[in-house]
Structure formats: structure tokens, C-alpha cells
Amino acid sequence: MALGERLPDLSEETFRLLRDVIHRHCGLWFRDDLRYLLARRLGPRMQSLGLSTYAEYHRFLRFDPRGLGEIDEATDLLTTNETYFHREPQQLAAFRREVLPALALERRPEARLRIVSAGCSTGEEPYTIAILLKESGLFEGWQVEVVGLDISRRCLEVARAGVYGEHAFRAAEGAELRRWFRRRDGKWVVDETIRRMVRFSAANLLDERALAGVGRADAVFFRNVMIYFDLAARRQALRRLHGRLREGGWLMLGHSESLLNVTADFELVHLRDDLVYRKPRVGAPEIA
Amino acid sequence: MSDLPPRPPLARTRDADEETRYRAVQELDAERPAELAELLSCLGDGSWRVRGAAVERLAAPADPRQVLPGLLAAVDGGDSVGARDAAGAALARLGPAALPALVERLGTGGPEGRQAASAILGAIGDRRALPALAARLADADANVRASAAAALGHIGGPEAGTALLAALDSDDATLRGAALEALASLRLAPPLAQLTRLLADRALRPAAYRALGASDEPGALEALGEGLAERSGSVRLAVLDAIGRQRTRRGRDALERLARAVRGVAERQPGAADACAEALAGGEPTVAAGALTALSWIGEARHAAAVARAAEDDGLRSLAEEALEALPRSEAVRQALAEVAPALPPLARLSACATLAAAGDGAALEAVLSAIDDPDERVQEEAVAALGRLGDARAVPRLCARLGDARADVAGLAASALILIAGRSPADRQAVLGGCRADGAPGPSPAALRVLGAVGDAEDLVRARAALGAEGLACRVAAAAAVAGLAARGLARGEHLPELIAALGDGSWEVRAAAARAFHVLAEARAEDRLADPRGHEHPLCAQARVALQDRLGDDEPAVRAAALEALGGCGRPEHAPHIAALLAAAGSPPLVAAAALRALVRLGAATPALLERALRHPDAEVAKEAVAGAAGLAGAEGARLLSAAARSGRWDVRHAAARAMAARSEPELREEAGRLAAVEPDELVARAFAAAARRGER
Numbered sequence: 001m002a003l004g005e006r007l008p009d010l011s012e013e014t015f016r017l018l019r020d021v022i023h024r025h026c027g028l029w030f031r032d033d034l035r036y037l038l039a040r041r042l043g044p045r046m047q048s049l050g051l052s053t054y055a056e057y058h059r060f061l062r063f064d065p066r067g068l069g070e071i072d073e074a075t076d077l078l079t080t081n082e083t084y085f086h087r088e089p090q091q092l093a094a095f096r097r098e099v100l101p102a103l104a105l106e107r108r109p110e111a112r113l114r115i116v117s118a119g120c121s122t123g124e125e126p127y128t129i130a131i132l133l134k135e136s137g138l139f140e141g142w143q144v145e146v147v148g149l150d151i152s153r154r155c156l157e158v159a160r161a162g163v164y165g166e167h168a169f170r171a172a173e174g175a176e177l178r179r180w181f182r183r184r185d186g187k188w189v190v191d192e193t194i195r196r197m198v199r200f201s202a203a204n205l206l207d208e209r210a211l212a213g214v215g216r217a218d219a220v221f222f223r224n225v226m227i228y229f230d231l232a233a234r235r236q237a238l239r240r241l242h243g244r245l246r247e248g249g250w251l252m253l254g255h256s257e258s259l260l261n262v263t264a265d266f267e268l269v270h271l272r273d274d275l276v277y278r279k280p281r282v283g284a285p286e287i288a
Numbered sequence: 289m290s291d292l293p294p295r296p297p298l299a300r301t302r303d304a305d306e307e308t309r310y311r312a313v314q315e316l317d318a319e320r321p322a323e324l325a326e327l328l329s330c331l332g333d334g335s336w337r338v339r340g341a342a343v344e345r346l347a348a349p350a351d352p353r354q355v356l357p358g359l360l361a362a363v364d365g366g367d368s369v370g371a372r373d374a375a376g377a378a379l380a381r382l383g384p385a386a387l388p389a390l391v392e393r394l395g396t397g398g399p400e401g402r403q404a405a406s407a408i409l410g411a412i413g414d415r416r417a418l419p420a421l422a423a424r425l426a427d428a429d430a431n432v433r434a435s436a437a438a439a440l441g442h443i444g445g446p447e448a449g450t451a452l453l454a455a456l457d458s459d460d461a462t463l464r465g466a467a468l469e470a471l472a473s474l475r476l477a478p479p480l481a482q483l484t485r486l487l488a489d490r491a492l493r494p495a496a497y498r499a500l501g502a503s504d505e506p507g508a509l510e511a512l513g514e515g516l517a518e519r520s521g522s523v524r525l526a527v528l529d530a531i532g533r534q535r536t537r538r539g540r541d542a543l544e545r546l547a548r549a550v551r552g553v554a555e556r557q558p559g560a561a562d563a564c565a566e567a568l569a570g571g572e573p574t575v576a577a578g579a580l581t582a583l584s585w586i587g588e589a590r591h592a593a594a595v596a597r598a599a600e601d602d603g604l605r606s607l608a609e610e611a612l613e614a615l616p617r618s619e620a621v622r623q624a625l626a627e628v629a630p631a632l633p634p635l636a637r638l639s640a641c642a643t644l645a646a647a648g649d650g651a652a653l654e655a656v657l658s659a660i661d662d663p664d665e666r667v668q669e670e671a672v673a674a675l676g677r678l679g680d681a682r683a684v685p686r687l688c689a690r691l692g693d694a695r696a697d698v699a700g701l702a703a704s705a706l707i708l709i710a711g712r713s714p715a716d717r718q719a720v721l722g723g724c725r726a727d728g729a730p731g732p733s734p735a736a737l738r739v740l741g742a743v744g745d746a747e748d749l750v751r752a753r754a755a756l757g758a759e760g761l762a763c764r765v766a767a768a769a770a771v772a773g774l775a776a777r778g779l780a781r782g783e784h785l786p787e788l789i790a791a792l793g794d795g796s797w798e799v800r801a802a803a804a805r806a807f808h809v810l811a812e813a814r815a816e817d818r819l820a821d822p823r824g825h826e827h828p829l830c831a832q833a834r835v836a837l838q839d840r841l842g843d844d845e846p847a848v849r850a851a852a853l854e855a856l857g858g859c860g861r862p863e864h865a866p867h868i869a870a871l872l873a874a875a876g877s878p879p880l881v882a883a884a885a886l887r888a889l890v891r892l893g894a895a896t897p898a899l900l901e902r903a904l905r906h907p908d909a910e911v912a913k914e915a916v917a918g919a920a921g922l923a924g925a926e927g928a929r930l931l932s933a934a935a936r937s938g939r940w941d942v943r944h945a946a947a948r949a950m951a952a953r954s955e956p957e958l959r960e961e962a963g964r965l966a967a968v969e970p971d972e973l974v975a976r977a978f979a980a981a982a983r984r985g986e987r
Contacts, residue, residue, distance in 0.1 A: 009539055012973050013944055033573040035536060037603035044673055048700025050738055050769070062910060063880035065797070065847050154665075165664060167633050187663060261377075264340025267307070280307050280337075 010039035014054045018042070021061050025071045026151060027206040027237075028078065029230040041077045076154040079228070081121045084167070085128050085174035088223065088255050092173070094274035095219075096132050099250050103218055104138035106248065111142040116217040118205055118241060119225030120148035123159025123198070124168055127190055129221065130197040131180050147214055149203040156200045162190035205237040211244055219250040226257055238263050242279060251277040301326055306335045313341040318349045328358040331378070332371035339374040347381030356382070356389050363408070364401045376404055380411035387412065391420045399429040406432060410439025415970075418443060422451035425463065433458075434466040441470025445970045449476045456482055461491070468495040475533070475972055477503035484511065493518070494526035501530030502537075504976070506545060509534070513549020516560045516582065524563050525575055532578030540581070540610070547585040554586040561586045565594040576604055584611035589620040593628040599639035600632070608636075612643040622647060629655075634667050642674040653680060660686050669701055676705025681716045684709060688723030691735040696762075699735035710743040717743055731755050734766035741770025746781075749774040756787040764794065765802040772806030776813035784830065792836045792852075797845035804840055804851030807833060811858025834859060841867055850884035857888025865894035872899070879908035886911060890918040897926040904930065909939045916942060920949035928955050935961070935978075940971045947977035951984050959984065 010018075015035045023029050030038055039054070046057040049070075061067045061074065086092060107113055115133070117126040126148035133139055133146070150156055165187060169175045181188035203210040205225070220241050226234050242265050245251065251266055253259070259266055259277060266277035300312035313330050316323040330342040349355050355378070362375035379386045386408070393405040406424055409417040421443070424436035437455055440448040448470075455467035456478055468486060471478060477499045478486075486496040500512045512534065515527035531550075534543060554561045564586070567579040580598060583591050584607070592615055599608035615621045622644060629640040629652075638659055644652030656678070659671035672690060675683040683705070690702035710720040721744060724736040732740065737755055740748040752774060755767035768791055775785065791803035813819050837859075840852035853871065856864045871877060872885035886903050889895040895918045903915035912934070919930035931953070934946035943965075950962045963982035969975035 012537070013941065016973070017941060032536075033577075034603060036573070036577065036606065040602045040605055044669055044701055045697065047673070047704040048697045050700065050703075059910070063847070063850070063883075065845065163663065165634065170633075185663075260336075264310075264337045264344065267310075267337055280310060282311070 008043070008053055010035060010043075010054045014058055015039075017058050018054065018061070021058065021071065022075065022078065023230075026075050026204055027230075027233040028075065028228045029233065030078070030228070038078065042074055045073065045077055072153070076152040079119075079121075079150070079152045079155065081119075081155075081224070083121045083124045084171055085124045085164075085169050085177050086171045087125065087128075087174075089171060089173045091223075091252060091255060091274050091276070092128065092132065094271045094276070095250075095252065096136060097273075098271045099219065099276070100133070100136050100138055103250075104136075107142075107218060111139075112144075113139055113142055114145045114147065114215055114217050116214060116220045116241075116244065117146065117148045118220055118222045118237075120150050120159060120200070120221075121152070121155050123148055123155075123162065123200065124164070125221055125223070126159070126198045126200070127162065127180075127194055128174075128177065130194045131177050133197065134180075134194065144197055145215075146198045147217070148198060148200040149205070149211075149214070150200070151202065151204050153202055156202055159200050162195050164188045164190075205240060206233055208240055208243075211240050214244055216246050217244050217249055218246055219252065220245055221252045223252060223254040224257070226253070226262075231262065234262050238265065242266070245279040247279055247281045249279045251279065253277065298323065298326055301330055306338065309333060309335065309338045310341055313338055313345060316342075316345055318346050318355055319351075324355060324358065328362055328375075331362055331374040332368055334370075336370070339370060343374050343378045343381065346378040352382050352385035356386060359386075360389055360393060363404045364397065372404065376408045376411070379408045383412050384414055384416075387414055387416060391417055394420050394424055399432055402427060402429065402432045403435045406435040406439045410435075410442035413443050415443060415445050415447070418445065418447045418451075422447065425451060425455050425458075425467075430460060430462050433460060433463045437463060437466035437470050441473045444474050444972075446967050446975065449474060450967075452476070453478055453482075456486065461489070464489075465492055465495065468492055468499060471495075472498040472502075475502040477501075477505075477508070480505045480507050480511065483508070487511070493520075493523050497523060497526040497530050499530075501533035509543060509546035510549045513546050513553060516550055516553040516564075517557055521563070524560075525567060525570070525572075528564065528567050528575045528578035528582065529572065530578065531581055532574035532576070535577055535581045535607075536574070543581075550582050550585045554582075554588075561588050561591060565591045568594055568598050573603055576601075577607055580604060580607040580611045584614040587614045587616055589615060589618055589624055592621050592624040596625060596628055596632060596636055596640040596643075598636075600636035602635075605635065605639060609639050609643070612639060613646065615643070617647050622649065626652075634659075634662070634664060635670055638667060638670050638674060642678060645678055645680070653678070653682065657683060657686050660690065665695070665698075668698060672698060672701040672705050676701070676708040679709050679712045679716070681709060681712070681719045684716075684719045684723050688720075688726070688736075691724065691739070692733040693735075696734075699733065700738075703735040703738040706739045707742045710739070721745070721748070725751070731758050731763065734760070734762040737763065737766035737770040741766075741773030744770070744774055744779075746774075746779045749779050749783075753785070753787045756791050761796050761798060764791065764796070764799045768799065768802035768806045769809075772809035776809050776818055778818055780819065785833075789833050789836050792833075792840055797843070797848050800840065800843060801845065801847045801851045804837060804848055804855050807837055807855035808851060808858050811855055811860070815858065815860060834861070834864070838864065838867060841871060846878045846881050850880045853881065853884040853888045857884075857891035860892065862892055862894060865889060865892050868892070869894065869899070872903075879906070879911050882906060882908070882911045883914045886914040886918060890914070890921065895922075897922065897930065900930055901933070904934055904937070904942075909941050912937060912939065912942045913945045916945040916949055920952060928953065928958050931958065932961060935965055940974055943969070943971070944974045944977050947974060947981050951977070951981035 015038060018038060019030045051057050051060060061070055103113060115129050117129060120126050126146045130146045133144055148159055169178055178188060180191045180194050222241060229237060267280050269276050269278045297312040297315035300308050303309050316327050318324045318327055327342050327345050331339055333339050346355050359375045359379050363372055390405045390409050394402055397405060406421060409421060421436045421439050425433055427433050437452060440452055452467045452471050455463055458464055472495050480503060483496050483499060486492045497515050500508050512527060512530055518524050534546060564579040564582045568576050583595055595608050595611045599605045625640045625644050629637050632640055641652040641655040645656055656671055656674055659667050662668050675687060687702045687706050691699055693699040706720045710717040720739060724739045732751060732755060737752060741752060752767050752770035755763050758764055771785060771788055788803055788806055791799050794800050837852045837855050840848050843849050853868055856868060868885050868888045872882055900915045900918045904912050906912050916934045919927050931946050931949050935943055937943050947962060950958045959982050962978045966975050966978035966982055969978055
């Protein structure tokens with residue numbers, strides 16, 4: 001027995017047409033080398049609709065009255081990114097050791113803290129942040145909120161359910177987080193204490209109105225998301241996040257990302273073990 | 289709180305505090321001479337944030353002429369590398385406004401000024417700078433020559449490509465390297481003979497191999513395959529990158545010569561395959577794609593685990609599965625996959641188990657079957673798709689159970705999988721039909737109807753016709769498609785299909801559109817003599833059906849109008865042409881309707897040159913592409929003239945369609961024109977298509 005036919009080929013022409021449709025819809029930009037990803041993610045969807053070629057799928061997106069809803073579906077599929085608890089541990093350690101104590105000091109008068117996980121996918125990052133906040137013991141009695149934002153409704157459904165497989169804990173530090181989960185039917189369900197700290201919201205990071213309900217943030221995690229934006233969209237998303245951050249608020253990017261040649265709106269801060277960015281302060285205190 | 293007035297920004301730009309300087313710079317106005325001077329001075333600030341803010345202010349003046357002299361002077365004589373870079377960044381941000389001054393600087397400045405001007409022109413990317421940059425390839429200074437080559441690579445286009453190709457014959461090794469790198473970044477391949485000479489130069493080898501990734505010459509594939517024998521890691525990565533690009537451009541089947549060469553190297557040098565496996569961990573998508581492609585050709589058991597791990601990456605899973613499938617059906621491979629599978633991430637584990645199941649491993653098949661019930665939806669969906677590819681009839685009950693899944697994605701994938709299984713053998717088809725006929729109560733689900741429509745018998749036509757009256761909208765839509773599918777396979781045998789005609793008047797547009805699409809399928813089948821109706825027999829495309837379809841041309845929903853147009857076009861009766869042409873001409877016709885009307889008119893042979901010419905100018909590219917398709921079938925000078933016009937469209941995809949249509953024509957003048965257009969076409973994909981059209985003539 002041999003494995004049968006796979007997905008049909010996605011030609012360069014149709015890839016570019018599909019990429020343009022997605023880009024116009026939400027600003028996501030798929031580089032040429034992500035053609036396989038597009039084919040793999042959209043192929044099963046195309047088949048489930050009974051369409052046999054990507055060109056037919058493009059026509060469906062462009063012309064079928066259901067196309068607008070389908071672009072949302074496609075965007076969902078393309079932005080579902082595999083992640084796990086305690087990803088990039090070195091940065092999280094620096095966040096715990098240096099940023100959290102600084103925030104505890106700065107925000108003590110108001111005893112309020114809000115951290116945003118922008119592009120939170122299936123929720124592993126915001127729950128990790130919530131656990132770090134809880135375990136730090138620095139914010140007991142405070143009004144603490146972690147906000148997970150993502151454009152994908154499919155991801156947000158998983159995030160809100162808070163139920164994860166073993167593989168989500170594959171990082172060594174992630175395995176230690178299991179104490180905040182309980183076993184159910186072979187899965188790990190996030191503890192209510194942690195779940196209550198986190199809220200999720202659907203948001204296109206390029207849309208100012210979508211971010212309006214987030215409130216002022218003390219720190220924003222924006223890790224491994226910029227890869228899906230072209231330069232103009234990166235600048236736009238960062239401008240939006242800059243607008244949401246308090247002055248002096250922190251911006252955490254993925255370890256391979258930087259703002260060089262993107263924006264000068266943030267200052268680079270050298271922590272002991274990591275580099276992070278910060279929204280510069282103006283002298284006067286800000287009203288929340 | 290202090291009552292002192294805030295200091296003016298000019299008094300704060302030298303403050304010791306970085307934040308104070310940053311904010312002061314943001315307040316400066318490049319339109320005011322004193323502040324402009326200060327902004328230019330701030331380009332040399334020690335802080336990149338302050339420099340960045342100065343660039344932002346200098347890059348957005350109302351009149352760029354005010355800032356140009358200062359910025360040009362700063363590029364030449366800035367106090368530091370940071371200052372010169374910042375001035376260059378500001379000039380690049382000014383864009384075309386800075387072009388004349390920079391081009392002039394290319395010819396008159398000192399070597400450093402010429403080098404900087406080249407780099408900035410490259411960053412601006414305006415093609416008007418190409419002649420001046422191409423001239424700098426003969427500059428007296430080697431750094432200027434290399435910088436000009438890099439700039440040409442940034443800007444691209446045929447003129448840049450020609451200049452860079454010529455530079456490959458230079459005596460200057462640095463220029464040859466810069467030109468080759470620039471060509472590789474433009475994905476333009478020099479002739480193979482030239483590349484072969486360049487491969488002899490160790491320093492140029494990685495870029496030369498990368499350029500082979502864009503070559504269309506058959507011999508390039510062997511040269512690329514032989515590259516795997518290289519000892520240097522960086523050269524091998526370049527080879528794998530090029531293999532990945534060739535795989536993306538041409539598809540696996542067109543690469544047999546490359547496959548033979550890769551296998552030959554792997555036999556001579558076992559380490560070459562290990563290097564491919566190691567490259568999978570590097571993270572570069574095209575390198576990983578090349579490595580998986582090479583490993584699929586080499587097919588060695590010891591790399592099974594590495595290949596299986598790559599399947600966790602969505603972008604690589606298809607290639608990884610191909611490579612797994614290409615592994616020999618040996619005990620060593622089975623053991624390697626069985627050992628690694630439990631430790632793999634869920635999706636990679638599924639790929640490994642599917643490979644084992646394809647080799648007859650019952651436990652692995654059971655693992656794939658169980659994955660249908662995995663709590664993770666993506667694992668479920670991948671499992672359903674994998675079962676379809678496996679084609680094992682033992683999966684039929686589990687897949688049929690998913691046909692009624694509340695998630696349309698899962699149900700649709702299960703239907704696709706069952707259709708694949710049914711195609712394996714008559715016995716498998718009967719197993720699938722049995723499962724689908726038992727599906728659902730009171731009638732079959734939409735997904736089951738899809739399977740029945742694709743592989744069912746005459747008795748299923750009765751089911752599908754009955755389902756046209758089902759309560760559920762999705763069922764009625766699926767039933768219309770199923771009726772068309774079954775009838776198109778000759779199972780209607782001249783029967784009248786009044787339910788389908790009635791569906792054209794359904795209260796839901798989705799059903800009306802589905803019924804109209806069904807008539808289109810029937811019309812196509814009739815044209816191909818697949819309806820098994822005696823010639824001249826009116827059913828099922830009877831006059832009543834055509835009248836109902838014509839009524840739908842006035843439907844409120846464009847999707848219904850478009851489907852009805854396609855169906856009437858397929859009927860082949862010229863009397864419908866005036867109605868169709870009226871819809872095309874109607875002001876405000878949505879692109880969907882315009883494209884369908886044009887297709888129908890072409891089908892009826894009623895698309896006049898004047899009408900096609902108008903459609904070529906339609907603002908929606910999809911309509912213009914339909915016009916190209918119509919022009920392609922228009923014999924003689926009129927057709928050729930329209931294709932020439934389409935080949936000059938502002939839209940790359942319209943030009944691409946025109947190039948492909950030109951390749952199918954026989955007129956020598958069209959081939960000559962394709963050759964000329966290939967030389968000036970800015971889009972790489974389109975240029976390739978024009979070149980291919982021109983080459984057809986050579987053959």
C-alpha cells in the first residue's frame with residue numbers, strides 16, 4: 001500500500017494571488033518561502049469545501065458571496081501558530097527577575113497591572129505570564145490582568161478553553177508550570193486561579209479600533225509575530241501597541257527580532273541577561 | 289512642580305539625557321533653517337534613537353530641496369559612520385525627490401560619495417537610476433563598482449539583469465562576486481556555461497550555486513546535484529537552498545535529472561545525506577525544503593527520524609511525508625520510525641504512523657484511526673486527510689461517522705477521504721457507498737451527498753433528487769451538486785429533472801446558485817457526450833430548464849446570475865447570447881457576473897474583438913484575464929493584437945495570462961514580441977513566461 005495523492009500544487013501565480021487577497025484583508029504578508037505553509041494550511045480547507053484547485057479557492061475568496069467569511073477562515077488557519085508554555089525561557093527569566101520587580105515598584109500606588117500578549121495564538125504565552133505574575137508574589141491583592149490578543153478566532157477558542165496536551169509543556173521550564181493545571185481525560189486543564197487572571201480578545205493588530213478596548217498596558221509581549229507582516233504593517237502594528245503602552249511600559253520581542261530600521265519609538269534596555277524595549281517616559285505622571 | 293517655562297527644543301538637543309534629546313528632536317522642524325541645521329547635526333548623535341528621530345524629521349519636509357544639500361554633505365562628511373548612515377537613511381526615505389542629486393553625485397563625487405550614492409539609490413529602488421548605476425560598474429574604484437552591483441540587485445528589472453550578467457566577465461573578482469550575489473538575489477540565472485566557470489572560483493561558489501536554483505537549463509540540474517559533493521558547509525547550504533528553490537519552481541516530477549545526480553553523489557559520499565539531515569535543523573525554509581527533497585531521493589533509513597521530525601512544521605509536512613514515503617520498505621526503516629514515533633510532536637507522529645501504516649503496520653493504522661478522535665482539531669483534520677491518502681477501507685466506518693460532524697471542515701475532509709478510498713477498487717467503493725447510504729436520518733448529510741454524487745450509482749440519484757427537498761439548506765445545496773455529479777456520469781439516462789429546475793426558484797440564493805451550477809455541469813457533460821442521452825433529446829437540459837436559467841439572469845444575487853450565465857454558455861445555444869451580452873454591458877455589473885458573462889460569450893462564439901478589447905480594460909483583473917482567454921482563441925490578427933495589448937497591462941497577472949496565451953499561438957511576430965517583452969518585463973514570473981513563449985518559436 002502506498003500513500004495516495006497529496007494536495008495539488010500551488011503554482012507561483014496562484015500563491016501570489018492568494019497572498020494579495022490575504023494581505024489586502026488583514027495586512028499579513030507571506031514571503032515567497034512560505035508558499036508551502038500556505039498550501040499546507042489552505043489545502044485541507046479547500047478540499048473540505050469540495051474545491052479541487054487553489055485557483056478555484058482564489059476565485060471563491062474573490063467572488064463567492066461567502067468569500068468574506070472564508071477570508072476570515074483562511075486567516076484563522078494561516079495564523080494558527082504552534083507554540084508552547086515558557087517559550088524563550090531566557091527572556092521570561094529576565095522578565096521575572098528584573099521587569100516584574102520594576103513594575104511592582106512603579107505601579108504600587110495604583111496596585112493595578114495589565115500585561116498584553118499580542119498575537120497570543122492558542123494561549124500558552126498569556127497563561128505563562130499569568131503564572132509568572134502569580135508565582136512572583138509581588139502582586140497579591142492587586143488588580144492584575146493579562147490580555148491575550150489574536151486575529152484567529154479558532155486560536156482564541158482553544159485559548160479560552162485552556163486545555164492542553166502534553167506537548168505544550170515540552171520546554172523544561174514549561175513542565176514545571178504543570179502545577180497550575182489539573183489532569184482531565186489525559187489533558188491538562190488550566191487552574192481557575194490562573195484562568196481568571198487572563199482574558200482573550202479577537203483583534204487585528206493593524207486596526208486601531210480593535211485595540212481600543214484593551215486599556216493601557218504596562219508590558220506588551222509581541223514575540224514571533226512580526227514575521228507575518230511586511231515593513232509597513234510592522235510599523236503600523238508597533239505604532240498601535242506603542243499607543244496602548246504606558247510611558248515606561250515594556251515591549252518584549254522574540255529573541256531573533258529587533259526594531260532596527262523599523263521604528264525609533266522605543267528605547268533599547270539592556271537587562272542583565274537580555275535586551276528588551278521600553279516606551280520612553282515623559283516627566284509627568286500619567287493618569288490611568 | 290516647577291513654574292519655569294519649558295526650554296525650547298534647540299536648547300535641549302545637546303542635553304546629557306538621551307530621552308530629553310529624543311523628544312527635542314521630535315519637536316524640531318526641518319523647514320526652519322536653524323532647526324534644520326540642528327537636525328543635521330543630530331544625525332551624529334551617539335544614540336541611535338535620537339539619530340532615528342532626526343531621520344524621521346528630515347525625511348518628511350514639505351520641500352525636499354531644503355534638506356537635500358545638507359543630507360548630501362552629511363553623507364560625504366559626517367563625523368561618524370552612524371552619522372553618514374543616518375544621512376543615507378534620510379535620503380533613502382526622501383525617495384524619488386533625492387534621485388537627481390544622487391545620480392549627479394554618482395558621476396561627480398569622490399569614491400566614498402559615489403559608493404554611498406550607489407547604496408542609497410539601491411535602497412530607493414527607482415528604476416530611473418539604473419543607467420547611471422550600470423555605468424558605475426566600470427568605475428575606477430573597486431568599492432564603487434561592487435556597491436553599484438549590489439544596488440542593481442536591489443532595484444532589479446531587465447536592465448539591471450543585463451548589466452549584472454555582463455559584469456560577470458569582469459577581471460575584477462570583487463565585482464564578479466557582487467554581481468553574482470546580486471543576480472542570485474534577483475533569482476536571475478546566468479547561462480550555465482558562465483556559471484560553470486564561476487563555480488571554479490571557491491569564493492564565488494555559494495552564490496553560483498544559489499543562482500543555479502533559478503536556472504531553467506536542463507544541465508543546471510546535474511551541476512546542482514553534483515554540488516552536494518562539496519565539502520564546505522556553507523556551499524552545501526547554498527546547494528540545498530537552490531534545490532529547494534528548484535523544487536518550489538518546477539515541482540518534483542520535473543526534477544528527475546537532479547534526483548539522479550543527488551542519488552549519485554549520495555552513493556559516492558555517504559556524508560552528503562547526513563549533511564542534508566543536519567541542514568533540516570537550520571530553520572531556513574528553502575534550505576530545509578531542499579534537504580527534504582534530497583533526502584526523499586536518497587531514501588536512507590537512518591534519516592527517517594530526522595525527516596519525521598520535520599513533519600511537525602506545517603510548511604514542510606508535505607515534503608517530509610514525501611520523503612518518508614520514498615524510504616525503502618525495510619525493517620530498518622520500520623524500526624527507526626516505530627522507535628521515534630512516540631516521542632514526536634502530535635502532527636509529526638501522525639505523519640510517521642501514516643508512513644508505517646502505508647507499509648502495512650496494523651498498529652500504526654490503529655494509531656492514525658485513533659487520532660480522528662484526538663481533542664486537538666488540527667490532529668483530527670490531519671488524521672482524516674491521512675486516512676484518505678492511505679486509502680485503507682478499514683477506515684471507512686470511522687470516516688463515515690464523521691460525515692455528520694458539526695464542523696463542516698472535518699465532515700468535508702472525511703468526504704474527500706472517502707472519495708479517495710472509493711477510487712481504489714470496486715470493493716472499496718461498495719464499502720464507501722454502504723457507509724454513506726446508511727448515513728444520517730431522515731436523509732443523508734451534505735458531506736455524504738458529496739460522496740454519493742462523486743462515486744454513487746443510479747439508486748443514489750434518487751436519494752439526491754429527494755434531498756433537493758430537504759429542510760436543511762446545506763443538504764439542498766449538496767443535493768444539487770450530487771444530482772449534477774451523478775447525471776454527468778450518465779446515470780440520469782435522459783430523465784427529466786424537475787426537482788433541479790424547481791431548485792432554481794428556491795428561497796435561498798445558495799440553493800439557486802447550486803442548482804444553476806448543476807446545470808452548468810450538465811451542459812459541460814452534454815457537450816462532451818457524457819450524459820448518455822440520445823442526441824437531440826432535450827432532457828435534462830430541456831427548454832424549461834433553459835427558460836428557468838434565463839430567468840435567473842435577473843436574480844438579485846450576483847452568484848446566481850453568474851452560475852446561470854455559465855450554464856447558458858455551456859448549453860451552446862446562440863439565441864442566449866444577446867441576453868448574456870446585455871448583462872456584460874450593464875453598468876455596475878459585479879466582476880463575478882462580468883467574468884461569467886464573458887466566459888459564456890466566448891463559449892458561444894459570440895465574443896467580438898471590440899467586446900474583448902473593452903473587457904481587457906476592465907478594472908478587475910479577473911475579468912481582464914477572461915478577455916485574454918477569449919483573445920487566445922480568436923484566430924488571426926485581431927487575436928494577436930488583443931494579446932499584445934494584454935501583454936502591456938498594468939497588472940502582472942494579466943500580463944502573465946497574456947504571455948501564456950502567446951506561448952500557445954503560432955504567429956512568429958507574437959513570439960518575437962514575447963522575446964522583446966521578456967527583456968523589459970519587471971516581474972520575474974512574467975518575464976519567465978514571456979521568455980518561454982519566445983522559446984517555443986525557437987523550437
